[in-house]
Amino acid sequence: MRRSSAASKKKSDSVTTDLFRSGSSKEMDRIDHLFNQYANTSSNLIDPEGVEQLCSNLEVSHTDIRILMLAWKMKAEKQGYFTQEEWRRGLKALRADTINKLKKALPELEKEVRRQTNFADFYAYAFRYCLTEEKQKSIDIETICQLLDIVMGSTFRAQVDYFVEYLKIQNDYKVINMDQWMGFYRFCNEISFPDMTEYNPELAWPLVLDSFVEWISEKQA
Amino acid sequence: MSSGQNPNIVTMEKGFDLIDAAVIKLKRILEGKPEPDFVPGEYIGNYTTVYNMCIQKPPHDWSQQLYEKYGSIFKDYATHTVLPSIMEKHDEYMLRELSRRWDINKIMVRWLSRFFFYLDRYFTVRRSFPSLTQVGMTSFRDHVYNNVHFNVKQVIIALIHKEREGQQIDRALLKNVLDIFVENGIGSMKRYEDDFEDFFLQESASYYSRRSSRWIQEDSCPEVAHYLHSDTEPKLVDIMQTHLLVLVAKQLLEKENSGCSALLRDDKTDDLSRMYRLYHAIPKGLEPVAEAFRLHVTAEGNALIKQAEDAATSGSVEEQVLVRKIIDLHDKYMVYVMDCFQNHTLFHKALKEAFEVFCNKKVAGSSSAELLATFCDNLFRKAGNDKSNDDSTIEATIDSVVKLLDYISDKDLFAEFYRKKQARRLLFGKFNDDHERSILTKLKGQFGGQFTSKMEGMVTDMQLAKDHQTGFEEYINGKPKVVDFTVTVLTTGFWPSYKTSDLNLPVEMVNCIESFKAYYAIKTNHRRLMWIYSLGTCNLNGRFDSKPIELIVSTYQAAVLCAFNNTERLTYQELLEQVNLNHEDLVRVLHSLSCAKYKFLNKQPASKTISKTDSFEFNSKFTDKMRRIKVPLPPVDDRKKVVEDVDKDRRYAIDASLVRIMKSRKVLPHQQLVSECVEQLSRMFKPDIKMIKKRIEDLITRDYLERDTENPNTFKYVA
Numbered sequence: 009m010r011r012s013s014a015a016s017k018k019k020s021d022s023v024t025t026d027l028f029r030s031g032s033s034k035e036m037d038r039i040d041h042l043f044n045q046y047a048n049t050s051s052n053l054i055d056p057e058g059v060e061q062l063c064s065n066l067e068v069s070h071t072d073i074r075i076l077m078l079a080w081k082m083k084a085e086k087q088g089y090f091t092q093e094e095w096r097r098g099l100k101a102l103r104a105d106t107i108n109k110l111k112k113a114l115p116e117l118e119k120e121v122r123r124q125t126n127f128a129d130f131y132a133y134a135f136r137y138c139l140t141e142e143k144q145k146s147i148d149i150e151t152i153c154q155l156l157d158i159v160m161g162s163t164f165r166a167q168v169d170y171f172v173e174y175l176k177i178q179n180d181y182k183v184i185n186m187d188q189w190m191g192f193y194r195f196c197n198e199i200s201f202p203d204m205t206e207y208n209p210e211l212a213w214p215l216v217l218d219s220f221v222e223w224i225s226e227k228q229a
Numbered sequence: 230m231s232s233g234q235n236p237n238i239v240t241m242e243k244g245f246d247l248i249d250a251a252v253i254k255l256k257r258i259l260e261g262k263p264e265p266d267f268v269p270g271e272y273i274g275n276y277t278t279v280y281n282m283c284i285q286k287p288p289h290d291w292s293q294q295l296y297e298k299y300g301s302i303f304k305d306y307a308t309h310t311v312l313p314s315i316m317e318k319h320d321e322y323m324l325r326e327l328s329r330r331w332d333i334n335k336i337m338v339r340w341l342s343r344f345f346f347y348l349d350r351y352f353t354v355r356r357s358f359p360s361l362t363q364v365g366m367t368s369f370r371d372h373v374y375n376n377v378h379f380n381v382k383q384v385i386i387a388l389i390h391k392e393r394e395g396q397q398i399d400r401a402l403l404k405n406v407l408d409i410f411v412e413n414g415i416g417s418m419k420r421y422e423d424d425f426e427d428f429f430l431q432e433s434a435s436y437y438s439r440r441s442s443r444w445i446q447e448d449s450c451p452e453v454a455h456y457l458h459s460d461t462e463p464k465l466v467d468i469m470q471t472h473l474l475v476l477v478a479k480q481l482l483e484k485e486n487s488g489c490s491a492l493l494r495d496d497k498t499d500d501l502s503r504m505y506r507l508y509h510a511i512p513k514g515l516e517p518v519a520e521a522f523r524l525h526v527t528a529e530g531n532a533l534i535k536q537a538e539d540a541a542t543s544g545s546v547e548e549q550v551l552v553r554k555i556i557d558l559h560d561k562y563m564v565y566v567m568d569c570f571q572n573h574t575l576f577h578k579a580l581k582e583a584f585e586v587f588c589n590k591k592v593a594g595s596s597s598a599e600l601l602a603t604f605c606d607n608l609f610r611k612a613g614n615d616k617s618n619d620d621s622t623i624e625a626t627i628d629s630v631v632k633l634l635d636y637i638s639d640k641d642l643f644a645e646f647y648r649k650k651q652a653r654r655l656l657f658g659k660f661n662d663d664h665e666r667s668i669l670t671k672l673k674g675q676f677g678g679q680f681t682s683k684m685e686g687m688v689t690d691m692q693l694a695k696d697h698q699t700g701f702e703e704y705i706n707g708k709p710k711v712v713d714f715t716v717t718v719l720t721t722g723f724w725p726s727y728k729t730s731d732l733n734l735p736v737e738m739v740n741c742i743e744s745f746k747a748y749y750a751i752k753t754n755h756r757r758l759m760w761i762y763s764l765g766t767c768n769l770n771g772r773f774d775s776k777p778i779e780l781i782v783s784t785y786q787a788a789v790l791c792a793f794n795n796t797e798r799l800t801y802q803e804l805l806e807q808v809n810l811n812h813e814d815l816v817r818v819l820h821s822l823s824c825a826k827y828k829f830l831n832k833q834p835a836s837k838t839i840s841k842t843d844s845f846e847f848n849s850k851f852t853d854k855m856r857r858i859k860v861p862l863p864p865v866d867d868r869k870k871v872v873e874d875v876d877k878d879r880r881y882a883i884d885a886s887l888v889r890i891m892k893s894r895k896v897l898p899h900q901q902l903v904s905e906c907v908e909q910l911s912r913m914f915k916p917d918i919k920m921i922k923k924r925i926e927d928l929i930t931r932d933y934l935e936r937d938t939e940n941p942n943t944f945k946y947v948a
Binding site: 210 | 898899900919922923925926929930936941942943944
């Protein structure tokens with residue numbers, strides 16, 4: 009079936025190339041063409057500059073959550089960069105091979121991500137996406153605050169505002185790890201806010217949340 | 230004798246006449262009137278009369294009538310004779326009459342049922358009527374007992390009351406009468422219970438309620454009288470206890486002058502013993518007493534703590550006084566537990582809980598662990614000087630200290646403070662090897678070898694150091710002369726960590742160091758010596774103008790002073806370079822030599838503090854009446870550091886414990902993990918829950934544990 013299987017070894021990621029080719033090759037060509045419009049020719053990656061350009065063409069701010077969602081869809085590994093493989097993966101899944109189609113696909117993408125089943129995964133992804141160094145396990149408070157705002161700001165405005173405020177004034181934690189990050193997600197979903205009656209510090213909530221809850225209670229008193 | 234009919238037929242009238250005569254005779258005998266007994270012939274005759282009347286053929290069979298006659302004999306007697314005779318009497322006389330009449334009735338029943346016996350053979354059986362005996366007994370009950378029992382009961386209770394008040398009563402009579410109550414139940418205890426016991430118990434209840442406030446004066450449990458039916462006794466004891474003790478327990482215990490707290494306050498050990506014995510009998514009766522005991526001891530302990538706080542001037546607590554007082558408190562109340570409270574576990578527990586409360590309180594910023602360590606330190610230091618403190622007193626005090634330590638939760642903190650102070654004792658003071666070893670042995674016995682291993686190592690080091698010193702002295706004998714020099718080699722792991730410094734030693738000292746190094750290298754293999762000059766002392770000869778004075782100073786101080794052997798005058802900076810101490814240490818040293826009590830150096834400018842622009846000169850004019858002067862360098866014993874070190878060790882201990890638990894359990898919910906961890910560590914300290922949580926999170930980050938994806942409250946071990 010795949011006549012052109014062994015022959016086309018043009019690019020380094022040739023294995024997947026074949027799969028894509030076997031589908032609508034015209035679509036893939038257009039996707040590749042779009043990629044080249046933003047990619048840095050020497051590295052063959054879309055770098056931050058290219059991403060900025062892309063954002064402006066899509067008419068979204070580069071801190072908009074939808075770019076993050078796009079990265080998620082692409083399963084992009086490195087923050088600020090898209091490889092060709094990732095680009096192909098994402099746009100193929102979105103069935104977008106022009107900039108306009110991509111723009112139109114964004115609302116649908118958002119809906120998909122916000123589905124309960126996907127959002128936890130997306131939330132975790134957002135954290136990993138920000139880990140820039142090889143062995144890095146935690147993210148500094150400043151970045152966390154920005155990330156929280158982007159990722160959870162629209163759905164859990166109050167919790168995010170309070171938590172960000174707390175993180176900024178406390179001194180115990182300089183970084184947040186994945187466990188604490190996910191803990192906050194569970195917190196938003198399981199605990200009513202701002203009364204927080206269901207919260208029990210004797211359970212296995214991360215300590216930072218215990219302190220957070222204590223801080224709010226003191227404020228409220 | 231004969232009638233118109235068959236002369237052998239006994240008519241009813243005839244028969245009844247015979248019977249009546251017999252009955253009259255019987256009554257007279259029973260009532261004690263002069264009357265000859267029945268002779269056998271009469272007895273048989275009576276029996277035969279009845280017999281004949283029963284077996285006669287109708288219409289002359291008089292069984293029915295005989296039966297009725299029998300019944301009416303009793304009824305008449307009861308109604309016309311027995312009852313009136315009882316009712317006309319009062320009090321004890323009434324009881325006696327009742328008792329007498331009852332006995333009579335019993336005999337009467339026996340006799341008459343013999344006469345009428347033939348009825349029981351066939352008639353009563355066939356007709357399923359009550360037997361003759363039953364008729365007789367029932368008759369008494371119905372016609373006599375039922376009418377008198379109320380009054381009789383009143384009399385009995387009055388008599389019992391009399392006895393309670395201390396008067397003598399006829400107990401045998403009471404017993405007999407109460408037996409009547411029992412027997413009139415005819416097979417059941419109901420009459421006894423309803424007609425007597427219930428009233429009696431009720432009355433007793435109110436009696437004891439009224440008397441409850443005076444129970445302590447009475448020395449014994451009121452005896453339960455023997456005349457009561459045995460069933461009543463437990464019920465009565467129950468009532469007594471309920472009213473005397475249980476219902477008023479709270480008041481009794483709290484009562485101002487006689488309650489438990491008051492007894493404890495006034496040291497009324499006899500009364501307390503009595504209280505124990507009484508409450509011991511009630512189920513759960515001791516619990517409120519133990520509670521009162523615990524509260525009392527806690528209050529006394531708290532008062533001691535407060536006293537110490539108030540007395541603490543400028544932040545320093547008189548721990549000798551306080552710890553002594555706490556030890557005395559413990560001894561005092563332990564005696565109570567063993568004597569008054571018969572060594573009962575409830576009271577041991579109460580004592581323990583009380584001590585655990587106040588023994589863990591901070592006093593003016595110092596933890597109890599620290600205070601106890603300081604107490605020991607002073608105890609051993611003074612022991613050398615104070616001969617009044619003989620060995621057995623010291624031993625006893627050591628025992629008390631070990632007991633107290635059991636109540637303190639931060640045992641590891643005590644260990645650390647103790648270790649630091651022990652180091653100072655061993656290195657600087659005179660120490661008594663026996664005492665040091667004694668306390669360590671006892672601590673080891675109570676808390677395990679790991680608790681004392683470092684401290685024991687330190688004491689052993691001192692012994693080894695002596696041996697080395699002897700060896701060293703032999704070694705240098707014959708070698709070029711060096712200054713007299715003693716070295717103590719410390720095994721690093723045992724001793725607290727001390728700062729080293731790159732002190733530039735005066736040349737004379739350098740030679741000493743080198744020769745010891747050489748000696749040590751011969752004696753041992755592959756050991757590195759780290760010199761802690763901050764702990765050394767030096768004897769210097771100060772050649773002052775008026776007279777030479779021997780100075781006993783620390784090595785640091787000696788290094789600074791010796792710098793002036795070659796130059797008259799040195800600036801701070803020059804000293805800093807020459808001696809190579811850090812600023813903090815140099816300032817301290819210079820202060821002690823130029824601004825304190827003895828000014829061996831003159832400082833320019835002559836201010837009270839050292840500044841980096843100062844310069845110093847040897848003060849040749851210095852003199853003192855003493856020939857030897859010891860110049861103390863204030864130690865930098867840092868409480869904060871000890872606490873920090875202990876906290877660090879605790880973090881490791883918690884980590885180790887958590888990993889150990891998870892390794893064996895594999896999967897465990899959060900709360901269980903925390904509680905098991907606390908349990909494991911409780912021998913040494915009480916871990917802070919927050920710290921445990923933090924360590925768990927740290928272990929998650931380090932990939933030892935992970936959170937269960939299904940259940941975020943559970944952790945899994947990551948192999």
